[in-house]
Amino acid sequence: ETGVTQTPRHLVMGMTNKKSLKCEQHLGHNAMYWYKQSAKKPLELMFVYSLEERVENNSVPSRFSPECPNSSHLFLHLHTLQPEDSALYLCASSQQQVGTYEQYFGPGTRLTVT
Amino acid sequence: GENVEQHPSTLSVQEGDSAVIKCTYSDSASNYFPWYKQELGKRPQLIIDIRSNVGEKKDQRIAVTLNKTAKHFSLHITETQPEDSAVYFCAASKGDDKIIFGKGTRLHILP
Numbered sequence: 001e002t003g004v005t006q007t008p009r010h011l012v013m014g015m016t017n018k019k020s021l022k023c024e025q026h027l028g029h030n031a032m033y034w035y036k037q038s039a040k041k042p043l044e045l046m047f048v049y050s051l052e053e054r055v056e057n058n059s060v061p062s063r064f065s066p067e068c069p070n071s072s073h074l075f076l077h078l079h080t081l082q083p084e085d086s087a088l089y090l091c092a093s094s095q096q097q098v099g100t101y102e103q104y105f106g107p108g109t110r111l112t113v114t
Numbered sequence: 115g116e117n118v119e120q121h122p123s124t125l126s127v128q129e130g131d132s133a134v135i136k137c138t139y140s141d142s143a144s145n146y147f148p149w150y151k152q153e154l155g156k157r158p159q160l161i162i163d164i165r166s167n168v169g170e171k172k173d174q175r176i177a178v179t180l181n182k183t184a185k186h187f188s189l190h191i192t193e194t195q196p197e198d199s200a201v202y203f204c205a206a207s208k209g210d211d212k213i214i215f216g217k218g219t220r221l222h223i224l225p
Contacts, residue, residue, distance in 0.1 A: 004157075043158070043203055043215040056212060090157065099207025099214075100146040100165075105157035 003027050004106035006091050012112045015081055021109045023074040023091030029104070031097035032074040034066060037108070038087040049074060050097035081113045116141040118206050120216030128224050133194055135219045137204035138186040144206040147180060147187045148213070153200045161202075162189070191221075199223045 004025045013019050025032060034046040048056035049068040063085075065077040074091055088108045094101040117140040127133045139147075148163035164171045164178045164187065171178050175194075180187040191198055201220050207213040 042201070042218040045212065045215075048212060097212075098210050099212050100209045102148070102160045102163075103150075103158075103213065105159070107157050 003104050004091060004093055006089075006106035006109050008109060009107065010110045010112075012114060013078070013081065014114055015083075017081075018077070018079040020078065021076040021089055021091075021111075023076075023106055025072055025074075025091075025093040025104070025106075027093060027095075027104060029093040029095050030071055031094045031101075032068060032071070033092040033094075033103065034074065034076050035090040035092060035105075036087050037090055043090075047076075048097060055097060078111075081111075083113050086111055086113045116144060116206055116208070116211075116214045118204060118214050118216040120204050120219055122219060123217065124220045124222070126222040126224055127194055129194055129196065131194055133191045133198070133221055135189045135202055135204070135221070136186060137188070137206075137216050138184075139206040139214075140185070141206070141208060142182075142185060143208040145209055146207045146213075147178070148205050148207075149176075149178060149189050150203045150205065150215075151200045152203065152218075158203060194223050196223050196225070 007022045031050045036044045046060045047066045052068045067075040090108045091106040092103040120137045145166035150158040151161045152158040177190045201218045203218045204216040205213045
């Protein structure tokens with residue numbers, strides 16, 4: 001499946017590192033999302049972008065910084081992370097930002113913070 | 115805001131039997147209820163959805179029912195097969211707002 005791609009697929013980083021996650025969608029969608037998936041909170045919405053504008057920020061710590069340079073690309077910049085930030089980070093896109101459109105998920109980036 | 119509760123968190127059924135997963139929502143304005151399936155190591159994918167103007171929807175072995183008065187909806191899988199083993203997420207949305215997911219149900223199909 002090539003609709004929504006994410007890189008890297010796996011990432012190990014120390015608490016002082018700075019890294020970025022990348023998401024790209026090839027579906028012509030206008031909305032993109034970042035989710036955190038962990039055992040405690042299986043699908044936790046972090047950020048929503050609609051037409052490159054951030055429309056939702058669910059009280060996410062500032063050590064996570066999203067960027068959406070255009071409607072096809074979404075980044076999540078990471079710095080000074082904590083071990084509890086270890087999780088699967090899923091990107092998704094939908095035709096529009098409203099909730100009645102199917103969300104297409106990427107394969108995720110498995111992040112481990114040491 | 116909307117809150118979606120999902121039960122059970124884990125469900126084991128014998129192959130060939132039926133499985134039922136239930137969800138409740140809090141916002142009576144919600145009008146769209148999708149179900150996503152996430153197989154082990156894979157991404158969540160939409161398997162079926164229902165809108166508030168419909169009480170039931172079927173697609174082969176899966177069906178979803180909606181009770182707007184009670185604010186609950188359920189996923190029914192009949193004649194379960196090994197490939198049905200996965201985590202299932204229900205969700206609710208009121209159309210002009212973001213989608214809210216339940217915490218998921220891990221379904222095990224026993225041989």
